[in-house]
Amino acid sequence: xxxDICLSPALYPFYKKxxxxxxxxxxxxxxxxxxxAFANGASAIIPVADIEEAKRYKSQGYPVGAxxxxxxxxxxxxxxxxxxxxxxxxxxxxIVFTTTxxxxxxxxxxxxxxxLIGAFLNIDALAKKCIEIGxxxxxxxxxxxxxxxxxxxxxxxxxxxxLLIENPVNFDSDAVKIALQLWQxxxxxxxxxxxxxxxxQRLIDNKAEGDASFCLQQNTINLxxxxxxxxxxxxxx
Amino acid sequence: xxxDICLSPALYPFYKKxxxxxxxxxxxxxxxxxxxAFANGASAIIPVADIEEAKRYKSQGYPVGAxxxxxxxxxxxxxxxxxxxxxxxxxxxxIVFTTTxxxxxxxxxxxxxxxLIGAFLNIDALAKKCIEIGxxxxxxxxxxxxxxxxxxxxxxxxxxxxLLIENPVNFDSDAVKIALQLWQxxxxxxxxxxxxxxxxQRLIDNKAEGDASFCLQQNTINLxxxxxxxxxxxxxx
Numbered sequence: 449x450x451x452d453i454c455l456s457p458a459l460y461p462f463y464k465k466x467x468x469x470x471x472x473x474x475x476x477x478x479x480x481x482x483x484x485a486f487a488n489g490a491s492a493i494i495p496v497a498d499i500e501e502a503k504r505y506k507s508q509g510y511p512v513g514a515x516x517x518x519x520x521x522x523x524x525x526x527x528x529x530x531x532x533x534x535x536x537x538x539x540x541x542x543i544v545f546t547t548t549x550x551x552x553x554x555x556x557x558x559x560x561x562x563x564l565i566g567a568f569l570n571i572d573a574l575a576k577k578c579i580e581i582g583x584x585x586x587x588x589x590x591x592x593x594x595x596x597x598x599x600x601x602x603x604x605x606x607x608x609x610x611l612l613i614e615n616p617v618n619f620d621s622d623a624v625k626i627a628l629q630l631w632q633x634x635x636x637x638x639x640x641x642x643x644x645x646x647x648x649q650r651l652i653d654n655k656a657e658g659d660a661s662f663c664l665q666q667n668t669i670n671l672x673x674x675x676x677x678x679x680x681x682x683x684x685x
Numbered sequence: 686x687x688x689d690i691c692l693s694p695a696l697y698p699f700y701k702k703x704x705x706x707x708x709x710x711x712x713x714x715x716x717x718x719x720x721x722a723f724a725n726g727a728s729a730i731i732p733v734a735d736i737e738e739a740k741r742y743k744s745q746g747y748p749v750g751a752x753x754x755x756x757x758x759x760x761x762x763x764x765x766x767x768x769x770x771x772x773x774x775x776x777x778x779x780i781v782f783t784t785t786x787x788x789x790x791x792x793x794x795x796x797x798x799x800x801l802i803g804a805f806l807n808i809d810a811l812a813k814k815c816i817e818i819g820x821x822x823x824x825x826x827x828x829x830x831x832x833x834x835x836x837x838x839x840x841x842x843x844x845x846x847x848l849l850i851e852n853p854v855n856f857d858s859d860a861v862k863i864a865l866q867l868w869q870x871x872x873x874x875x876x877x878x879x880x881x882x883x884x885x886q887r888l889i890d891n892k893a894e895g896d897a898s899f900c901l902q903q904n905t906i907n908l909x910x911x912x913x914x915x916x917x918x919x920x921x922x
Binding site: 455456458459461462463593594595596597598601620621622623625626629630633644645646647649 | 692693695696698699700830831832833834835838857858859860862863866867870881882883884886
């Protein structure tokens with residue numbers, strides 16, 4: 449098995465290969481929120497990259513999650529906090545979803561063979577899935593406006609470590625080694641480690657720092673959302 | 686003082702700000718080689734991004750250094766090893782230079798206000814220069830075909846550490862913190878650390894691994910090459 453990590457969506461053209469399984473990761477918070485919505489019974493999530501498209505869906509009666517720059521958009525039903533997506537609100541529903549970075553990263557990579565959504569919440573289920581698929585796996589860190597961030601890189605390192613424990617993995621990529629080194633420095637107290645990041649400051653500024661510890665929980669969810677290219681929706685099996 | 690690090694030339698549009706001092710870094714080997722050529726008396730270096738342009742200069746009588754994929758180009762006088770650029774061969778000369786990544790990174794960033802060439806060889810001189818200039822400093826790691834690499838990221842971390850020791854530096858950037866973490870893991874034995882990188886393997890494949898220890902030496906050179914936008918040449922004061 450081959451693993452690679454792309455530290456920004458803008459770098460994916462330089463990492464892309466045929467038949468890749470891509471894991472899109474946006475720890476704070478889009479991918480954590482997508483996993484949570486599915487765990488609470490959402491039937492599908494329609495990722496859209498721009499606000500106007502989200503508004504069109506809204507006018508057709510869809511429930512819409514929309515965030516820009518860490519804030520919930522006024523017209524939307526939900527923001528980007530996983531706590532917004534309760535069972536009561538999402539069960540059985542198709543939700544339209546647009547965020548600053550996460551849905552952009554999905555947009556950038558949806559030409560790949562298999563697109564999965566990754567978070568600390570489902571990291572073991574994700575590793576199992578990638579091993580089953582057996583193709584080269586590339587983690588795409590959503591970052592922030594194409595800038596590299598710590599929390600998504602940490603996820604990459606944690607995922608690499610998971611794979612290393614039980615599998616022969618080809619780790620020739622420098623980016624994987626950088627992520628693994630970072631994770632090994634942080635893993636004994638990830639919450640404390642990420643308090644020094646750009647995005648934690650944004651969460652504080654928006655009174656959402658309580659989301660951080662939720663987003664760093666491991667293996668609370670045993671499902672892997674994937675992108676259905678025909679229906680253009682995120683689904684679970 | 687503000688420091689930021691761009692882990693690939695392809696990410697520079699997302700890090701760019703007005704009045705930036707940009708340090709282009711390609712530790713293995715272009716920037717190390719440029720510094721060495723100046724230390725051995727080269728009067729200027731004309732960086733060109735493509736081979737055809739380098740050939741045109743060659744036909745006009747210029748000495749040319751040209752490398753692609755770690756190999757010296759057949760038509761060229763020099764490859765990309767710092768050992769090629771001896772005083773005997775370069776003193777008093779203007780040299781045309783094109784490499785896989787380093788000259789590409791220069792090309793991508795030459796719109797910035799001040800463009801400097803960085804290597805471990807001149808790291809202290811570089812820090813001093815950036816402090817004198819006093820603008821936001823952005824390190825652009827040349828990487829490998831726009832992919833992130835360890836050795837240039839390590840330089841970024843080492844540079845951040847240098848600045849931290851004596852100056853109040855704004856380190857809000859996650860990328861700077863990632864680089865600093867990597868350097869702190871590697872600095873006790875950088876040569877051993879980089880033996881596990883993609884590019885060290887390429888150096889071995891091309892019987893150039895002896896270049897690595899040369900490129901990791903610190904402060905053997907007290908000069909800072911800069912890009913003269915009028916003459917379109919690298920020069921030293």
